[in-house]
Amino acid sequence: MNKALLSLAFLLNAFNGSAEDTWKSNPNWLVLPSSKEKLGNMHGDVATSSNGDLYLSVGDAKAGLQVYGDDGTWKRNLPNAPSDLHGFVIRTEGEEEFIYGARVNAGEVLKMTLEGKTVLKITASSIPDEFKRKGKNGKPLVRLTGADVAQNGDVFVTDGYSSDHIHRFDKNGKYLNSFGGKDAPYGFRTLHKLVLDHRFEPARILGMDRANNRVVHMSLSGDFIGVVREGLLLPACVHVHENWAVIGELRGRVTILDKKGEVFRQIGANAQKDEIGTNRTPPSKWRNGIVTAPHGITCNAKGDIFVAEWSTTGRVHRFDRILSPDVTTERKELFNGKNLDGWKIPSGNDQVGWYKAERGTLALRSGPKKKGSVLWTQRDYADFEVDFEFRFVDGVIDSGIHLRNSDQIQIGISGSLKRDMTCSPYIPGKGYPVEAKNVSQLLKEKDWNQMKIRAVGPNYTTWLQGQEVMNYKSGSAKKKGPIGIQLHGNRNMKIDFRKITVTEL
Structure with missing residues (x-):
């Protein structure tokens, strides 16, 4: 497909003939520090703090969690942040905000301040071996991929690259229970990331069942509620904003679902099969507003969407929230x-x-x-x-x-x-x-x-x-x-x- 047709396809996706919110690509938004030519290897996540700063995890031992302002300028690197934060969120507790993240290589869950101080660490040894998959050496293995926290402080983490179980801990890091997995009624195949879905009362777990191309709901106690949406393109990451679940799909698309699970918008769709679902698409093939392998996703308070790619070079998209031309915005x-x-x-x-x-x-x-x-x-x-x-x-x-x-x-x-x-x-x-x-x-x-x-x-x-x-x-x-x-x-x-x-x- 040529560039003209791709541009037309994107516009048709973005403007659906309705006087409702949509999103427009904001190219070249991110400004790297002068000392860097590229972001670096990315296999992580992205989140925003209440002041609009963007936190981005990168596989860099010296800059594992980088902070950028809303204008895209680099502000700082979080001290002591690990380079393997595969999935993380930022949540407010009292007067302070905290990062809850899953370390995929270390097999740990961390709670950190926005200044980089670790205030809670949950290790793999806290999880009973019966809920772990055995590695090639025969020893129990976890590869934690996503985490979120409930309002009472309970922490939920998914072992998406290993057993597909969700493990629950209390606010002090004490193990409570595990559920999910590859067997019925769950049948997960790479439960890649999760969020707590507060659009519902009581809140639910919204899980990205990636290899099954579906999004699922579970109760906080582990009951399988049902499938929210099927037929997606390897759903890898999700952020809940207002009434929407904003989902990044590893095979080159962002889908926005409403509360009923119906498609509200799809943006950034990539029709080039050789570019999607891989971390090796070179910058020479990048196009504005077209994603290749979304791996992390978030929104700021205004509803602008940020997409962190799976990429050896490192790439972050920004889609600014706008209204259709026939809607008054003044x-x-x-x-x-x-x-x-x-x-x-x-x-x-x-x-x-x-x-x-x-x-x-x-x-x-x-x-x-x-x-x-x-x-x-x-x-x-x-x-x-x-x-x-x-x-x-x-x-x-x-x-x-x-x-x-x-x-x-x-x-x-x-x-x-x-x-x-x-x-x-x-x-x-x-x-x-x-x-x-x-x-x-x-x-x-x-x-x-x-x-x-x-x-x-x-x-x-x-x-x-x-x-x-x-x-x-x-x-x-x-x-x-x-x-x-x-x-x-x-x-x-x-x-x-x-x-x-x-x-x-």
């Missing part, structure tokens, strides 16, 4: 920082001062009678994203953002539950059907917090400090309506908002 101010223009001011506000513009801040204050109210936009909105910052000032905070009607994303203490439910949906008649994840670790009680809410049809998604924390599909959502900021009644509270913007989708 972010507009909802609050100008000076007055309440564009809002329907509640009757009595001039006397009591529930809502005031003060030096760029929208100040919400309970009145002497503690009467509740909602500040509504004058305009109605259909599908949108609203971004803003908020700060708890004083009192028992009970506020929220109304989405076209009485459906609301809570900010502060729930009056019914008597505990903080920030970022969770409050649905009249149902209460709080789901609870946002990791909010207690992310929320700053006396400082500014950044929140984003996306409302697309009945689907609500919230982010806190750039981290996705909640997905919910509402049965009471309206197609169009105003956006509201609530000041709950019967409270004595002060909360501030600023930088309130909206993007219509």
Whole structure:
């Protein structure tokens, strides 16, 4: 196939004639340090931290884990990082982020800080021999290929190059149990990598059953739930972002699945059989936006996709998340920082001062009678994203953002539950059907917090400090309506908002 046809095929894959998100290749994004001519041998993974930095594992004894900024410039090498991190993730715990990684050659699981300090090491000797495959020398063998951590600290690691078992440890590294393997009902053939899939409640394990060309779900206790998708091209790596599972396929493609397992998009497809599924495709055959052997994959907070190739030279793709041309992408101010223009001011506000513009801040204050109210936009909105910052000032905070009607994303203490439910949906008649994840670790009680809410049809998604924390599909959502900021009644509270913007989708 010639280059023109390949380019056309890529465009047809990327732009599917729908006003929905898609991705565009950002070529030559990565900038190597002046001392390096190439990244080096790559057979690992890639992950992003909360500040947008990209962590990339490379088979280099002196630079096993390299850190690049969002602009692609090299920042540093992680000290003491091993050169055989085959699969790793970055997860937030409290106020700190940690790397959880599987060492394929050493047979270890490591937990490290972003400064390179090892705080937990789990060795192969912790795993019972009955769950190991025997090597050529007759001795028990593990070759660990991927790892992730549950919210309670339990660590899950797959032995994808050996027994295909998943091993579970507690937060202190104590062995708990093993499941999976090559026998029924699992029947795995290279369970290459895994992630914890928090799109579901309770969370599930999403596994890449590579040689079976399928993606599978399991419970955290090891029950085989079922096949998510079959007929893929050696699925090797996965990252869950919003409602999508973004999957890198070793035979030259990236497939994005929705929560039901249906194909949402396919990008980077490579039709040249001599280039895919190998780590020896030379740079002379590389083409922008066309992958050869995806081995690691991640997304940043914006949904840009990063693909780490299996390559002796080393290569990382970046696909920037964009919207179709017929979708408005302009972010507009909802609050100008000076007055309440564009809002329907509640009757009595001039006397009591529930809502005031003060030096760029929208100040919400309970009145002497503690009467509740909602500040509504004058305009109605259909599908949108609203971004803003908020700060708890004083009192028992009970506020929220109304989405076209009485459906609301809570900010502060729930009056019914008597505990903080920030970022969770409050649905009249149902209460709080789901609870946002990791909010207690992310929320700053006396400082500014950044929140984003996306409302697309009945689907609500919230982010806190750039981290996705909640997905919910509402049965009471309206197609169009105003956006509201609530000041709950019967409270004595002060909360501030600023930088309130909206993007219509």
